[in-house]
Amino acid sequence: QQQVKQSPQSLIVQKGGISIINCAYENTAFDYFPWYQQFPGKGPALLIAIRPDVSEKKEGRFTISFNKSAKQFSLHIMDSQPGDSATYFCAASIRGGSEKLVFGKGTKLTVNP
Amino acid sequence: NAGVMQNPRHLVRRRGQEARLRCSPMKGHSHVYWYRQLPEEGLKFMVYLQKENIIDESGMPKERFSAEFPKEGPSILRIQQVVRGDSAAYFCASSPAGPYEQYFGPGTRLTVT
Numbered sequence: 001q002q003q004v005k006q007s008p009q010s011l012i013v014q015k016g017g018i019s020i021i022n023c024a025y026e027n028t029a030f031d032y033f034p035w036y037q038q039f040p041g042k043g044p045a046l047l048i049a050i051r052p053d054v055s056e057k058k059e060g061r062f063t064i065s066f067n068k069s070a071k072q073f074s075l076h077i078m079d080s081q082p083g084d085s086a087t088y089f090c091a092a093s094i095r096g097g098s099e100k101l102v103f104g105k106g107t108k109l110t111v112n113p
Numbered sequence: 114n115a116g117v118m119q120n121p122r123h124l125v126r127r128r129g130q131e132a133r134l135r136c137s138p139m140k141g142h143s144h145v146y147w148y149r150q151l152p153e154e155g156l157k158f159m160v161y162l163q164k165e166n167i168i169d170e171s172g173m174p175k176e177r178f179s180a181e182f183p184k185e186g187p188s189i190l191r192i193q194q195v196v197r198g199d200s201a202a203y204f205c206a207s208s209p210a211g212p213y214e215q216y217f218g219p220g221t222r223l224t225v226t
Contacts, residue, residue, distance in 0.1 A: 006155075034214065043117075043204050043217035044156065089155055098169035099208075100146065101215060103155035 004092050006104025013111050019077040021107045023090035026071065030092040034101070035064065035075050038087045047088075048075075080111045115140065117207050117218035118187075125224045132192040132199070134221045138207030145188040146215055147180060150202040162188055195225045 005024045013019045023033075031052055036044035050057045050064040050073065057064045063076040077084055087108050091101040118137040126132050138145050144163055148156040161169040162182035173180065177195075182188040192199055202222045206215035 036217075043119075043219045046214050046216065049214065098161045098171075099215075100158040100161055100169060100172070101148075101156070101206075102158070103148075105155045106153075 004090060004102050004104045006090050006107060008107060009105070010108045011110070013080045013109065015080065015082060015111055015113050017080050017111075019075075019080045019084070019109055019111070021075045021088055021090070021109070022072065023074065023092075023104050024070075024072045025092050025102075027092070027094075028071070029094050030102075032093045032095050032099075033064070033066065033073050034091050034093075035062075036089045036091065036103075038089065038106075044089060077109075080109075082111045082113050085109055085111050117142075117205060117216055119203075119205055119218035119221050121221060122219060123222050123224070125226060126195045127226055128196055129194050132195050132223055134190040134192075134203050134205075134223070135187040136190070136205035136207075136218060137187040138205075139216055142207035142209050142216075144208045144210065145182050146206045146208075147188075147190050148204045148206065148217075150204060150220075152201075156204060159190070192223075195223075197225050199223060200225045 034049035035047045037047045038044045048059050048062050061078045066073045087106045089106045090104040093099050093101050147159040150156045158172040160173050160180045177193045179191045202220045204220045206217045208215045
């Protein structure tokens, strides 16, 4: 019940295309869903986050879509660029508890020029 | 404003030795989280600390691992009698008081030979 399942494991997209990464969870107590971007040898960097009271949040080329009834959320990267090539992790936590993050296993995104 | 600092960045230990990993949170942050990342895996929560208190250690192995966050100085994750299975990247994250985002450091990559 504490798991967050992420797919696909890897993704190859052409420059200018749309990258879509999906996550699903079981624990309905989760109420905070961040996405992190990690480059090789670096720590994860917070990209964008959403609370379940909204269905979509957009920041620049990055959009989170959230479907509370399906217990799913996704990251869309519009106009993908080679510099977006990284590993992306979805996560979930329960605000007001210890707020520990439960991470998906990651998606390695490659954007070809 | 300096980010989360971790040292050392790389640490090599022989089996049976002790490893000490340090984490200095961002200025103004009083909450520290430690996560472990195995190769090709997502991050796994280990422990959550506030100054002088362990709040949640549900992800810590029962033996050989300990963590502290003293009133003065960095948070320390200590691994006694390391084994090859402890080889991983260890990340700490910090957040200010309350339900805020977690910001990650660059990690310490521990190799046990």
